[in-house]
Amino acid sequence: MNTRNRHAHGRRWLAALAVAAVGASTLGIGAAAAAAAPRAEASDPRPAVTPAATAPDDDLGARPYMGWSSYSMQVYAGNGSTWITADQIIAQSDAMHEKLQSAGYEYINIDAAWNDGVDEYGRPTPSAKLYPNGLQAVIDHIHGNGQKVGLYAIPGISPQVYEADLPIYGAPDCSTGDIVKQPIQQADYWGIGYRIDFSNPCAQKYVDSIADMFGEWGIDFLKFDSVTPGSGIGDLSLDARDDVAAWSQALERNGIWFELSWALDIRYADYWAQYAQGWRVEWDVECYCEKTALTTWDNIARLFPRAADWWRYAGPDRGWNDFDSLNVGNGKMDGLTRDERRTAATLWAVAAAPMYVGNDMTQLDDYGIELLTNPEVIAVNQAGRPAHPVSTASPQQTWYAANPDGSVTVAVFNLGRTDADLTVSLPDIGLTGSAKVRDLWARKNIGTAEGSFVASDVPIHGARLFTFTPAKGTTVELNDDDAQLTYEGAWSRNGGEEAVAASQSLTVSVFDSSQGGSAPQAGSSRVIAVNDTDPSIAYSGNWSHSGGRGLGDHQDDVHYAEADGSAFQYSFVGTGIDWVTETHESQGDAEVYIDGVLAGTVSTYLDPSQGRGVQQAVFSKRDLPNGSHTIRVVKKSGQFMLLDRLDVVQESLIDVDHVAFDRAAPEAATVHLLRDAGELTGIHRDGTALKSGADYTVDGDAVVFGSTFLSALPDGDTALEFRFRGDLRDDVHWTRDDGAAVSMTFSGTSVSVKGPIAPDQGEVEVYLDGKLVDTVDLRGDARLTQQKLFAKDGLKKGRHTLRLVKASGDVMRVDALSYVTG
Known part of the structure; x- marks a missing residue:
């Protein structure tokens, strides 16, 4: 070090x-x-x-x-x-x-x-x-x-x-x-x-x-x-x-x-x-x-x-x-x-x-x-249209930006350690249909993509840069963050108003009590461990990575910094977070900020007589409102500051994390949903969707797995994944001011609006080319995402402007606007 x-x-x-x-x-x-x-x-x-x-x-x-x-x-x-x-x-x-x-x-x-x-x-x-x-x-x-x-x-x-x-x-x-x-x-x-x-x-x-x-x-x-x-x-x-x-x-x-x-x-x-x-x-x-x-x-x-x-x-x-x-x-x-x-x-x-x-x-x-x-x-x-990533969870990344003419600038980056084929999903970049592809570095057209496009043999630390131009009849979907949307009035982004796509695992333990087996203890916590190497952790200052230390670190590695003022920052969705690190005589104080507010100064110093503390949760925060948050930790003293992992506490989506099936006394197993059933997109085993109505049924907030399905599982533990929909890209813009508006100018023959309904929302006036064409009620008994709110077909070819104006309700949330090219 x-x-x-x-x-x-x-x-x-x-x-x-x-x-x-x-x-x-x-x-x-x-x-x-x-x-x-x-x-x-x-x-x-x-x-x-x-x-x-x-x-x-x-x-x-x-x-x-x-x-x-x-x-x-x-x-x-x-x-x-x-x-x-x-x-x-x-x-x-x-x-x-x-x-x-x-x-x-x-x-x-x-x-x-x-x-x-x-x-x-x-x-x-x-x-x-x-x-x-x-x-x-x-x-x-x-x-x-x-x-x-x-x-x-x-x-x-x-x-x-x-x-x-x-x-x-x-x-x-x-x-x-x-x-x-x-x-x-x-x-x-x-x-x-x-x-x-x-x-x-x-x-x-x-x-x-x-x-x-x-x-x-x-x-x-x-x-x-x-x-x-x-x-x-x-x-x-x-x-x-x-x-x-x-x-x-x-x-x-x-x-x-x-x-x-x-x-x-x-x-x-x-x-x-x-x-x-x-x-x-x-x-x-x-x-x-x-x-x-x-x-x-x-x-x-x-x-x-x-x-x-x-x-x-x-x-x-x-x-x-x-x-x-x-x-x-x-x-x-x-x-x-x-x-x-x-x-x-x-x-x-x-x-x-x-x-x-x-x-x-x-x-x-x-x-x-x-x-x-x-x-x-x-x-x-x-x-001047900054691109954003589809995801940063992988070293193979797609970044894109929507352009005023409906085309999309797309860059693929291979940040990994081997050459790779990088696949661009057109729906991920807002296109449903087909698009002509131009290689900007080569300065030539390279064909048409439909559904997806593969950039072959992108070298280690290499990149490709393209323009995807949608063909006639292709749907162009714009997220609330895209530059083509213009906001009037006081608007904010996220701040707990968003609903995030999420999943939670359910362990099904199959045993036979007649053979001496027993059921595990059920729980409901949902904690996700984020290792220090996660690409979403942003390190500022000069940090180094140390692996293979053999000291008991999570995944046997840590990041460390020596200079005071060095910091790491991580944005997460959940209700709490733990900073897990090492404690040692070589370490000192650090300031921890949650959502930009100083939450406390913690010491990672450990008296020499106590040796070294491994995987210590030196800071914990609970009871945050469920939504997007940011933790930032700044080194203040000591020779070193380390990050081993972050434990993110997320809102539970189901009431238990285990169910048991006893072959000696076979019964159906019931799990209760803690998010509205309308947001459940499916249940998966090893990436394959189970069949609703056959493998399981949904009745209100109850999901019931039948004994026939359960008996077919192998003895021991099987993991099932409950998947829930969220807002598009997991974000929204929102306002509480009547009269606030959002508009989009586009060239196309139809236009549509997709977004949430919720009990705290009200009416929105819809204007097309300056004329009031509809008033849409966004109230709902529950907060449901990606609902079809408005659509208009048969527009004349050429430029049009859609404008949405908040008319009533406590809040208006904007998620996605789409149009079909003519």
């Missing part, structure tokens, strides 16, 4: 250069620079800095940006603070202009260490050593190539600028000595700067003065690093949200793209979307393998669960999930195989993540250029 916190180590070399060398990232100066800086008069006669010469771009953030970032090469070169010279940045700009710009790449973003101090107003000044002819000459060269330029900053203000008490430009009554929050608090992950007090109007003036200066220089982009909650800290001990709001206001009027970094906390996703154009969702992609590689496969693979969590928070009207640099341009430096390089490019494309290269663009190889410039793949990215 010798894992390092790579982000902390990677960025600390910046701080180690002395604060003056990272003044831009701290908005500060070193002690020597502070002493030498001339003190300007508060009534400086020069005019205030005007905004950028170029008018703000009304479309800023409408699409994921494309470009290049210096940080991967700063790390790779091993001399990050001196790599970003004028000559180097100009060379990268020229290389982009030659090789990538025609494909849409336009941003040249210079990361940390671009400056060497501040001016007399505490504003960062470019490094004279890096840019002997001035940074402006470099900016002008980049703009001359038809490109945009970005810089870097972090929250807070440096101690030196605070202590120097400098006047704030354009604000004669303000100074930097007045805008630090008291008592003094840390502002960033590394402890470089002080937190700013934004209750003082002068604080906004200070940020404005820097942003306006950037605008005057012609800066088009700002990466704002060490944003909290996130950046390894989620407990609000560091909170940069005020900085984010202030910088957003200052940058917006200058037309400057605002990108937040790193590993932002998903609980505040709506906040990030309110103030920024993009936000990083995971730790650095770089492996910190100096002069060896830019990244590793593990750093790519860990993005899949992040993408599954974040996809619904991104889009043209919100902003973009940032996966960090796309390091696929040169096989000799990427650290990835050819197949892994294409998989990374595919993930960035279908997730609508900003596509910015991290390689030395002067050294791109032919395959890298091919990956980065495929026009059909780039079109998927720029369409």
Whole structure:
């Protein structure tokens, strides 16, 4: 166990250069620079800095940006603070202009260490050593190539600028000595700067003065690093949200793209979307393998669960999930195989993540250029419709996104350890019927699929990317999350209003009491063990896996982290959860959050005299409302934090988990359903459905297995599986406000609505092309899912709009809207 916190180590070399060398990232100066800086008069006669010469771009953030970032090469070169010279940045700009710009790449973003101090107003000044002819000459060269330029900053203000008490430009009554929050608090992950007090109007003036200066220089982009909650800290001990709001206001009027970094906390996703154009969702992609590689496969693979969590928070009207640099341009430096390089490019494309290269663009190889410039793949990215997975339970995954024309973008990923055929079920991606298939990487049509499609021989860590275009008469089904649905009014997602498809096992024990056999004890608990390797567990920070320890771990393995702030997160459906781990003298405290709320701080420390505790439930939560929940555990102290498994307590669906059949006294066995019988889709044995009416009967909530069926089972235990339907994709949107509406515009000849009925629902008005065509009553005696609520056939070919408006009832739930192509 010798894992390092790579982000902390990677960025600390910046701080180690002395604060003056990272003044831009701290908005500060070193002690020597502070002493030498001339003190300007508060009534400086020069005019205030005007905004950028170029008018703000009304479309800023409408699409994921494309470009290049210096940080991967700063790390790779091993001399990050001196790599970003004028000559180097100009060379990268020229290389982009030659090789990538025609494909849409336009941003040249210079990361940390671009400056060497501040001016007399505490504003960062470019490094004279890096840019002997001035940074402006470099900016002008980049703009001359038809490109945009970005810089870097972090929250807070440096101690030196605070202590120097400098006047704030354009604000004669303000100074930097007045805008630090008291008592003094840390502002960033590394402890470089002080937190700013934004209750003082002068604080906004200070940020404005820097942003306006950037605008005057012609800066088009700002990466704002060490944003909290996130950046390894989620407990609000560091909170940069005020900085984010202030910088957003200052940058917006200058037309400057605002990108937040790193590993932002998903609980505040709506906040990030309110103030920024993009936000990083995971730790650095770089492996910190100096002069060896830019990244590793593990750093790519860990993005899949992040993408599954974040996809619904991104889009043209919100902003973009940032996966960090796309390091696929040169096989000799990427650290990835050819197949892994294409998989990374595919993930960035279908997730609508900003596509910015991290390689030395002067050294791109032919395959890298091919990956980065495929026009059909780039079109998927720029369409801005983040894909979501059918399931993440398997390493063979299908991700898809519905498009406005009815087509579906489909990516298949083989995250496993062997080559595999990957089957795409058309109903799983919302298509019932047939569809034409186009291979986007190959840029050719490859035939028609009906019911399913098989991508053959997808290599280890490989991917394929397709467009499925439905044929005439194919049904296109949209989930409540799909981007083609537009919501008006106050809507929420899930929050216990959803009903989840579920199953529960029943053990049938067959014995013969005349031969000395006995029945087992019946119970009703339903606990599902989730091992630490489950792909749905999202690890943030630097984690390692240790298997074959021989210490009694569940499935003989654990995940572990060393850096404080490292965390794991798991979303589950149920009524409770246990964190099961090891206890030991090398371990310490951790904070546990349930649904974003601190539920407690637990200790995993064990006195050395007691040795080691194995499979210990150090945290348990019960009595949660049945539905979707999230547990997040953050390391606070100790050398290590471990995860062995999570035990999820799910709502029981049947009243017992065992029934017995005695051959000496044969009788039917009865099980009572705890969910409405209308939701039971079947009972299965070894994956094969039993025959209703023959093997069993259903009468109200009672399921009766006849003695004929039971006597045919073998002696011992046989497992039967009760399967229950849930909402489509196990989620819904819901509102309590009368007048709230959802609409869908489509091209087709018929349309239908499917969703739940329930006692707490009421009437919904249905409008088609602006005309009220029906009022549907969604009340029901029980909560039943996927009910047919409305249908209209015989529509004229062309575009139509369906609109549903809540008219009455406590709640309206939206699940699925469908149409048939004409």
